[in-house]
Amino acid sequence: MTLSYSTDIVIFGGGVAGLWLLNSLRDDGYRVILFENRSLGGGQTLASQGIIHGGLKYALSGSLSGAANVISQMPKRWRQCLQGASKGDPDLSGVKLLSDHYYMWSDSSITSKLKTFLGSKSLQGRVTTVARGDYPDIFAASTIAGTLYQLPDFVLDSTSLVKVLAAKYAKDIYQLPPGKLEFCRESSGAVSSIGVSVKDGQVRIAAQKILFCAGEGNQALIEQAGLKFPVGQIRPLNMVTVKKHGLPPVFVHCISDTFSLTPRITITSHTDQAGNTVWYLGGELAESGVGKPPNEQVSAAQSLMTSLFPWINFNDAEWSCFEINRAEANISNNYRPDDAHLIEEDNIWIAWPTKLTLTPSLADKTMDRLRSTNLLPSKQESTETLNSLFARTRVASSPWD
Numbered sequence: 310m311t312l313s314y315s316t317d318i319v320i321f322g323g324g325v326a327g328l329w330l331l332n333s334l335r336d337d338g339y340r341v342i343l344f345e346n347r348s349l350g351g352g353q354t355l356a357s358q359g360i361i362h363g364g365l366k367y368a369l370s371g372s373l374s375g376a377a378n379v380i381s382q383m384p385k386r387w388r389q390c391l392q393g394a395s396k397g398d399p400d401l402s403g404v405k406l407l408s409d410h411y412y413m414w415s416d417s418s419i420t421s422k423l424k425t426f427l428g429s430k431s432l433q434g435r436v437t438t439v440a441r442g443d444y445p446d447i448f449a450a451s452t453i454a455g456t457l458y459q460l461p462d463f464v465l466d467s468t469s470l471v472k473v474l475a476a477k478y479a480k481d482i483y484q485l486p487p488g489k490l491e492f493c494r495e496s497s498g499a500v501s502s503i504g505v506s507v508k509d510g511q512v513r514i515a516a517q518k519i520l521f522c523a524g525e526g527n528q529a530l531i532e533q534a535g536l537k538f539p540v541g542q543i544r545p546l547n548m549v550t551v552k553k554h555g556l557p558p559v560f561v562h563c564i565s566d567t568f569s570l571t572p573r574i575t576i577t578s579h580t581d582q583a584g585n586t587v588w589y590l591g592g593e594l595a596e597s598g599v600g601k602p603p604n605e606q607v608s609a610a611q612s613l614m615t616s617l618f619p620w621i622n623f624n625d626a627e628w629s630c631f632e633i634n635r636a637e638a639n640i641s642n643n644y645r646p647d648d649a650h651l652i653e654e655d656n657i658w659i660a661w662p663t664k665l666t667l668t669p670s671l672a673d674k675t676m677d678r679l680r681s682t683n684l685l686p687s688k689q690e691s692t693e694t695l696n697s698l699f700a701r702t703r704v705a706s707s708p709w710d
């Protein structure tokens with residue numbers, strides 16, 4: 310049995326990139342279907358710390374480049390979405406904000422060095438020193454000397470982000486069944502349809518554009534589609550979680566004597582399904598912990614945390630770690646990209662947001678590119694065939710659940 314269906318755009322991958330683009334494209338009137346092969350958000354998106362960055366790291370490294378300027382616009386843009394739909398961006402008013410502020414804590418050993426950096430022109434007005442009387446509770450109880458800075462960054466709950474982005478066009482999201490995809494090409498080289506295996510045969514889905522938004526899975530799709538040049542790269546991390554009922558929430562980069570552009574530790578706080586606070590630890594700890602056995606990584610985290618937070622009681626806390634890869638475009642020689650990338654070959658576009666924060670920049674690039682190709686939305690075809698063949702996809706659980 311071979312069935313056929315036609316649409317304007319097919320998206321592969323239901324992380325933040327695929328779901329955001331589904332919203333932008335559908336809002337613009339295009340017919341779009343999205344296939345997810347596991348569960349929504351279950352790649353990097355739900356494992357992310359949810360920090361919407363303002364680009365402090367790039368500013369610290371010197372003058373503000375174009376890319377640093379892009380990221381510095383992102384917190385404001387996300388905040389507008391959190392207040393409701395804004396200039397073509399999705400309405401994220403249902404997304405939970407975990408912390409309206411993100412902080413940077415330095416112990417006294419590097420205070421003077423840091424002051425010089427923070428006094429630089431590029432950072433003026435973007436980072437403020439917090440007066441001791443205004444410290445959030447957890448730092449007010451600190452027993453060590455240090456300085457607290459408030460950044461323009463903030464933290465959102467990525468599970469609620471995925472749920473909100475998946476809600477409006479839920480009927481256009483399908484579970485991709487296991488099996489190889491067949492990319493059927495015209496003589497021009499463009500892919501005219503994709504063959505998807507189903508129980509009793511195949512469905513051929515004709516589309517004008519195909520978007521790969523599959524994070525780490527982009528590489529397998531690139532190979533299945535026989536593309537020549539776009540390649541991805543991965544950056545592995547070994548993230549640590551600390552669970553304990555009643556731990557106070559904390560949202561902070563800790564930098565210390567080994568001052569570098571990667572904080573020693575980057576902490577966000579979440580709540581698991583049992584109501585425990587979860588401190589989620591990234592930064593240099595996660596980068597340098599790659600390949601370490603779990604007991605070594607946990608013990609590195611324990612000694613770092615007890616030295617940074619000697620006033621916190623970690624007795625009875627549950628510590629664990631897991632490895633996960635960040636997936637990015639490999640633009641040149643394993644260089645770390647600092648903006649979102651949309652790479653095009655034939656009528657397939659491969660999307661890498663680089664960071665959750667930069668998803669609106671990815672959407673701008675995609676929509677600009679689409680408008681310049683003069684692709685016009687076509688008439689809606691009944692989705693009955695698809696509904697009878699493909700299951701619905703669920704939202705993944707957080708790594709700490």
Ligand SMILES: Cc1cc2nc3c(=O)[nH]c(=O)nc-3n(C[C@H](O)[C@H](O)[C@H](O)COP(=O)(O)OP(=O)(O)OC[C@H]3O[C@@H](n4cnc5c(N)ncnc54)[C@H](O)[C@@H]3O)c2cc1C
Nearest residue numbers: 322324325326346352353354357358360523524526665666
């Ligand atoms: C530990 C960690 C912490 C991070 N913290 C932050 C942060 O605080 N702030 C920030 O801005 N960024 C952060 N990031 C980066 C951010 O999470 C990613 O840039 C972003 O989530 C990538 O989104 P995506 O949709 O491209 O990919 P993903 O979220 O990985 O989604 C890809 C989806 O595609 C699906 N898929 C795979 N193969 C196929 C296929 N063949 N067909 C169909 N579907 C497929 C997957 O199942 C998955 O659901 C972090 C990343 C990690 C790993």
